[in-house]
Amino acid sequence: MPLSSYKTKRLRLVFIVYWFLLAYIIAALVWWFIALNNQNHQVALHDIEQLKKDSTAYYTETAAILSKEKRKTSQYIGEGIVFFLVIMAGAIFIFRAVRRQLKLGLQQQHFMMAITHELKTPIAVTKLNLETLQKRKLDESQQQRLIQNTIQEANRLNALCNNILLVSQIEENRYNVTTEEINMSELVNECVKDFISRFPLRTYHTGIDSDIFVKGDRLLLQIATNNLIENASKYSPKEKPVTIILIKEAAKIKLSVKDEGNGIPPEDKRKIFDKFYRIGNKATKEAKGTGLGLYLTKKIAQQHKAVIYTEDNSPGGSIFTIEF
Numbered sequence: 001m002p003l004s005s006y007k008t009k010r011l012r013l014v015f016i017v018y019w020f021l022l023a024y025i026i027a028a029l030v031w032w033f034i035a036l037n038n039q040n041h042q043v044a045l046h047d048i049e050q051l052k053k054d055s056t057a058y059y060t061e062t063a064a065i066l067s068k069e070k071r072k073t074s075q076y077i078g079e080g081i082v083f084f085l086v087i088m089a090g091a092i093f094i095f096r097a098v099r100r101q102l103k104l105g106l107q108q109q110h111f112m113m114a115i116t117h118e119l120k121t122p123i124a125v126t127k128l129n130l131e132t133l134q135k136r137k138l139d140e141s142q143q144q145r146l147i148q149n150t151i152q153e154a155n156r157l158n159a160l161c162n163n164i165l166l167v168s169q170i171e172e173n174r175y176n177v178t179t180e181e182i183n184m185s186e187l188v189n190e191c192v193k194d195f196i197s198r199f200p201l202r203t204y205h206t207g208i209d210s211d212i213f214v215k216g217d218r219l220l221l222q223i224a225t226n227n228l229i230e231n232a233s234k235y236s237p238k239e240k241p242v243t244i245i246l247i248k249e250a251a252k253i254k255l256s257v258k259d260e261g262n263g264i265p266p267e268d269k270r271k272i273f274d275k276f277y278r279i280g281n282k283a284t285k286e287a288k289g290t291g292l293g294l295y296l297t298k299k300i301a302q303q304h305k306a307v308i309y310t311e312d313n314s315p316g317g318s319i320f321t322i323e324f
Helices: 003-049 058-135 140-171 184-198 218-234 293-303
Strands: 180-183 204-208 213-216 242-249 252-258 307-312 318-323
Touching: 003 058, 058 140, 140 184, 140 218, 140 293, 180 184, 180 218, 184 204, 184 218, 184 242, 184 252, 213 218, 218 242, 218 252, 218 293, 218 318, 293 307, 293 318
Parallel strands: 204 242
Antiparallel strands: 180 213, 242 252, 252 318, 307 318
């Protein structure tokens, strides 16, 4: 039996037991209410039978006994409602907490699979390039091409490690954000040039206004820009261009990255900035990414009091925008 199928059946069994116990507790609560109320009624009837019918206070004492019975019934109803609400609140809290933990565990499992795949590719390429340089005598141009390729893979590994470390530091409030006046136009242009050198076969279009300045952390803004461009490069066809736009409109500065891929389904648009979340079959080994890039970019935007959102690109694809 596959491990995933085993885990699914085990989780299904756990939830069946959970709902059975919850139903049993509620049924027991109802049963005890009925039993106590019947007992209360029997006690009232017994007290009334003990009264002397020819007594002048018979009707007054009977009314007092019936009033006491009603108060007891109201007390049982009130206590029953309180216990029911407490039980339901606890049940909902536990259910949500368990479901959240199960979801997080599943996401972390997919993340480990994705990160393993992301690490294996640059390591394998680097190893192959170094072994080629070691075993074969190549001319200068071939050596430089292999060395450049190896440096690019090392940069890819470095960027991946930076994303993982920054997510951890930002979540634990251990990253000290520096604030300086940054020429955002130069920063974005540098990022685009880096991608052009890394992916010479891909087309990058730019519309970057000059001398746009932003106050913030240079490293974080560079990582956010790289994440958006890399995301567009990954999830759009190689023959389609990626467009990077930086403009200033009134008091707002907008950095937009457009791709012409398959776009994002409406039901996924709210989830794509969640930690570890990725569109499609996250369990497949050939899937790209780790589910951290957009999550980290959103965190960086929040650190700079900016907002990030996505829109549909026409005729196809997506537009990711950070608005300062």
